[in-house]
Amino acid sequence: MRSEWRAPLLLTLAWRNLWRHTRRTLMILFAFALGVWSMIVIAAITRGSMEQQLDKSILNLTGHIQIHLAAFRDDPVIEHRFLPPPALSAALAGADVMTWVPRVRVPAVIASERESAGVTLVGIEPERERGLSFIPGAVTEGRYLEAPDDPGMLLGRKLAERLETGLGRRVVLMSQDVNNRVADRGFRVVGVFDTQPRQMEEAYVFIGRATAQQMLKLDDNITEVALMTTDRDHLEELLARLLVAVPALDVQPWTVLEPLLVLTRKITDVVLIIWYAIVFAAMSFGLINTLLMAVFERTREFGLFQSLGMRPAHILGQVLVESLILLALALAAGNLLAAATVYALRDGIDLTSVAEGMELVGVAPIIYPAWSAGDLAAANLLVFVLGLAASLYPAWRAARHVPVEAITRV
Amino acid sequence: MEAKRRFISATYRQCFLAALLFHSAIAIAAPPEDAATLVKRAIDYWRDSSSYSVIDMTIRRPDWERTMTIRVWTRGQKESLVRVTAPPKDAGNATLLLDNEMWSFTPKINRVIKIPSSMMNQSWMGSDFSNNDLAKADELIEQYTHKLLGQESHDGHTVYVIESVPKEAAPVVWGHEVVKIRDDWVILEHAFYDQQDVLVKKLVTSEIRSMGGKPVVARERMQRVDRPGEWTEVVTQEVRFGIPIAAGTFTLSNLRNPRE
Numbered sequence: 148m149r150s151e152w153r154a155p156l157l158l159t160l161a162w163r164n165l166w167r168h169t170r171r172t173l174m175i176l177f178a179f180a181l182g183v184w185s186m187i188v189i190a191a192i193t194r195g196s197m198e199q200q201l202d203k204s205i206l207n208l209t210g211h212i213q214i215h216l217a218a219f220r221d222d223p224v225i226e227h228r229f230l231p232p233p234a235l236s237a238a239l240a241g242a243d244v245m246t247w248v249p250r251v252r253v254p255a256v257i258a259s260e261r262e263s264a265g266v267t268l269v270g271i272e273p274e275r276e277r278g279l280s281f282i283p284g285a286v287t288e289g290r291y292l293e294a295p296d297d298p299g300m301l302l303g304r305k306l307a308e309r310l311e312t313g314l315g316r317r318v319v320l321m322s323q324d325v326n327n328r329v330a331d332r333g334f335r336v337v338g339v340f341d342t343q344p345r346q347m348e349e350a351y352v353f354i355g356r357a358t359a360q361q362m363l364k365l366d367d368n369i370t371e372v373a374l375m376t377t378d379r380d381h382l383e384e385l386l387a388r389l390l391v392a393v394p395a396l397d398v399q400p401w402t403v404l405e406p407l408l409v410l411t412r413k414i415t416d417v418v419l420i421i422w423y424a425i426v427f428a429a430m431s432f433g434l435i436n437t438l439l440m441a442v443f444e445r446t447r448e449f450g451l452f453q454s455l456g457m458r459p460a461h462i463l464g465q466v467l468v469e470s471l472i473l474l475a476l477a478l479a480a481g482n483l484l485a486a487a488t489v490y491a492l493r494d495g496i497d498l499t500s501v502a503e504g505m506e507l508v509g510v511a512p513i514i515y516p517a518w519s520a521g522d523l524a525a526a527n528l529l530v531f532v533l534g535l536a537a538s539l540y541p542a543w544r545a546a547r548h549v550p551v552e553a554i555t556r557v
Numbered sequence: 558m559e560a561k562r563r564f565i566s567a568t569y570r571q572c573f574l575a576a577l578l579f580h581s582a583i584a585i586a587a588p589p590e591d592a593a594t595l596v597k598r599a600i601d602y603w604r605d606s607s608s609y610s611v612i613d614m615t616i617r618r619p620d621w622e623r624t625m626t627i628r629v630w631t632r633g634q635k636e637s638l639v640r641v642t643a644p645p646k647d648a649g650n651a652t653l654l655l656d657n658e659m660w661s662f663t664p665k666i667n668r669v670i671k672i673p674s675s676m677m678n679q680s681w682m683g684s685d686f687s688n689n690d691l692a693k694a695d696e697l698i699e700q701y702t703h704k705l706l707g708q709e710s711h712d713g714h715t716v717y718v719i720e721s722v723p724k725e726a727a728p729v730v731w732g733h734e735v736v737k738i739r740d741d742w743v744i745l746e747h748a749f750y751d752q753q754d755v756l757v758k759k760l761v762t763s764e765i766r767s768m769g770g771k772p773v774v775a776r777e778r779m780q781r782v783d784r785p786g787e788w789t790e791v792v793t794q795e796v797r798f799g800i801p802i803a804a805g806t807f808t809l810s811n812l813r814n815p816r817e
Contacts, residue, residue, distance in 0.1 A: 255674075256674055256675040256677075256678070258678045258730050259730055260730045260731060260732070260749075260751035260752065260757055261751070261757070263678040265675060298725065298726065312752075316752045317723075317725075317729075317730065317732075317752060318730065319728045319729065319730050320728075321674035321675065321677060321678075321728070322674055323673070323674060328657070328658060329657050329658055329674045329677065330674070331657075331674060331677075331728035332726050332727075332728050333723060333724075333725065333726050333727045333728050333729060333730075334726075335725065
């Protein structure tokens, strides 16, 4: 019963004490809300840009899992081809596989009337690439490939410019067939694609899978299977199943295929934590200072409370509750502000004016902030727990006055 | 007696066949609509069944000019061997062509290198000819459709002007080529146009002489339109046709260790 009225008493006391100095309280509230806001918004922007980079890389012909012959990843040449075993398509029929495609990917040379360039030739199944790679949505001029045996070719805009060729013109692709002989064929450019980063436009040309197999005398052999799953962060089960189904092949998740992405992800986490720590350190000084001030000016009051029989623990509690209310209000305001900011930026932060520089470091010119429950929880918990911890010192100072001394202090 | 009669009969038959062939040649020349046949005849005439020739190739650039002497053996349309004999700096460099494939031998490093597809578009020995120009010279027959554009006259000969358009999947970058063939099958001009009908480069014959028993191109020049001061001129010093060629000539071992 006693504890029932005591808690509200502490709460009432804390609340009223807070608003004794409205300006001071509002200032510290504003400082805290600003800190929380910056933590969350910066986390959302960083996370958004990183996730975008990750999605982009996965769409840039990576997929969630790739299957090759073991030697292909070190030496991507036609010698390292394979005939997809029936067990593979059976294993890929599971519900956790959204879509999968066979590909032919070999180095080649492309030549126009005036220039030639080294490229990676990719033979694709046009329809099945939808949702798996960027290419179906990247054709901005002309048309996309229509069938695996489409005789046409998709050329990147930058490469088309370099070769001084374009839509509707013919170019020649040269590579090596399975017998190590020159394989060459003329192709008409049926589509020109634009993509980010623009190096991709120069690195790849796309033709039909069957056309590529015919040109390179591959029969039904391919060099790569790429697939998209329903959850890119939990691939273990599918990987294990594929390893059992096709033990002779090299099955690798995107985390192995693109180690840089995994590293970027880890670095992002660390950078965010460092950012949180810096912001919080600055905020906590303000908090401790404010509370110390409040405690100092109420020395006589605390002395009186104690003389009237309030136990030091309750004085400690009173200051802590004060800090708690302050933190809760600041967190609420900061989160609301951050939510409003992220909502306002939902159409992306347009950095196209500095796109060229951004592209160098692999960041897209438009950044879409992304919430992450983890980042949000981390920011809130960190501020709340460490904020309370920081206010322990002023609270402890308040609780350890000797009543007589406190009352007689002028 | 019997043997002699059979021999005579065989000889007659051969004469008859030759006459028939000759006749058909005339017949082809007479209705010149069939441009493909004209091109094939010209290429057959140029390559013959086999040949051996000595050629001076002069490469002209704005700052320098140099001349190489080259010996060439060919058999049919798919086999060629090219060997540089002068100047001493380049002597011994050799190129072997079998069908569409190409190997080069450099004595300085004593290595045979297979020219990869990536290098087929590059210049051959620094000249205005690309590796492809050499390796695919006979593709004009199979990979193109031909159309007779008109006729001109040259030194009292009729000259057929033929437009050759590469087939859709042909490994040819040109939009079309215009070949001028004289009625004695000497090729006078071969022009390469891009796909917007702009002339890119041109091989022009400037001298025709009788060598190896028939009139052949004695001097021709390859020049790119966009590089006025640069060209490569090929002068044939000596040529023999239909000669027997040693069995091992067109082999990698002969490319490395010349036996001729």
